[in-house]
Amino acid sequence: MSITYAVSNQKGGCGKTSLTLNLGAALARMGFKVCLCDVDPQANMTMALGYPQPDELPVTLPHIMQDIITSGGRTETSGLLQKREYILSSQGMDFVPSSIELTGIENILINTMSRENVLKKFISYIKDGYDYILLDCMPSLNFVTINALNAADRVLIPMQPQFFSAKGLELLLSTIANVRENLNPELTIEGALITMFDGRLNFHREVLDIVTGAYGEYFRIFETKIPVSVRVTETQAQGRSIFDHDPRGKIAQAYAAFGKELIANG
Template sequence: MCKIIAIANQKGGVAKTTTTINLGVGLSKVGKRVMLIDADPQGHLTMGLGFPKNLRVTLKTMMENIIMGLEFDPREAILHHEEGIDVIPSNKLLSGMDMSLFTVEDREKVLKEYLELLENDYDYILIDCMPSLGMMTINALSAADSVLIPVQPQYYAADGLMELLKVVKGIHQRFNPDLQIEGILFTMDSSHYNNSKRNKQAVRDAYGAEIRIFDQTIPRTEALAETASEGVSIFSYYAKGKGAYSYQALVQEVLNHA
């Protein structure tokens, strides 16, 4: 059975894309069939895996086919990456999808309808969400079984979570009663700084009683920052470093939570 996880936070720069790529490749390395969905018009996941940004067939194409009720091959957009994962790419043209969806009946469920055509082929589908709470993110949450929330342990992290959690609760109540919170993941962590420790504790105090917080944190490392320009995961770029170790441990936590 396929599990769909949306990686979401309306704040940018919290390693959503890095986490999507490395969690996905990590799951593939232990034998899982994995698809990554680039649901961000910036196309960072697509480019971060070494694919060009001027592709003709993308997630936008597939969702437009669903909206217009066309017959189409749902696998036409799939790209195959050398590390064993499949990818549905995006580029800046996806930015018009929010406006297009506003005129569509059941507009919150277009992505869900598309993924239902693919999910039998995969054990995990990971959706890299855009840094906003617009219609594309609502589509991702409506399609997902759970949402994983990367959070940088900064001063306003606990407050910033509140808006996202309200949206998740609303999606759960209105469109997706099965939606769960996979957990909060601390990313870009400089754990030796007192500020980081204090800010992580503030999040735990505010949300830890109700929401799972991953034991594993993702460190801030040069190697993780450099992978995007290489088009590969941390496992290929620097398998013996702290970044690879941390994502390997995260994979195990996700598997244990399945």
């Protein structure tokens, strides 16, 4: 069975792209077939996977979505889908790149029939080939992100230990609840992963207690915490996997542990 995760939090810089990349690499090392999908026009994940000029790629996610829209949602008549040239490969995983043109898809979706289903059609088309598909969402709860939540089976929420605005998290949770109510009744929140954690800081431990107290009954806060380390930024800049760059380091170990914790849950 294939499971699709949306990695989502509308807060920028909380670790969505790092989580998607490193969890994907951890799962691939465990022998699973993994496909990452970049659902952010900033295309940071595409760049980190070794494509520094995403806007020059011939086929990226917005082209696929546009083609599905033009085909009236019938994936069997979408010429682009049949060619499969949109699936690239890097670090032991397949991935679907993004580009700045995804920004324009937002406006096109507004006037599209069944506008919430475009990405779901695409994921349904490719998912049989994979054990896990991970969707790296953008920092906005717009139609493109609703498409990702509708296409997913489960949501992973990366969270930085900050005295964050509870309003931001409430908005994400209510969006997920709306998607579940109106579009995707099977959608579940798999849990929240604390990123950039420094256990020596009282402040970080305090935030963890607050988040657990306030939200622990609504979703799981994973045991694994991702420590803060410059290695994360280094590997992304170099287009290398953390498991190649610093295999014994604390980040590689934390993501390997997180992969195990995630799949232990089923």
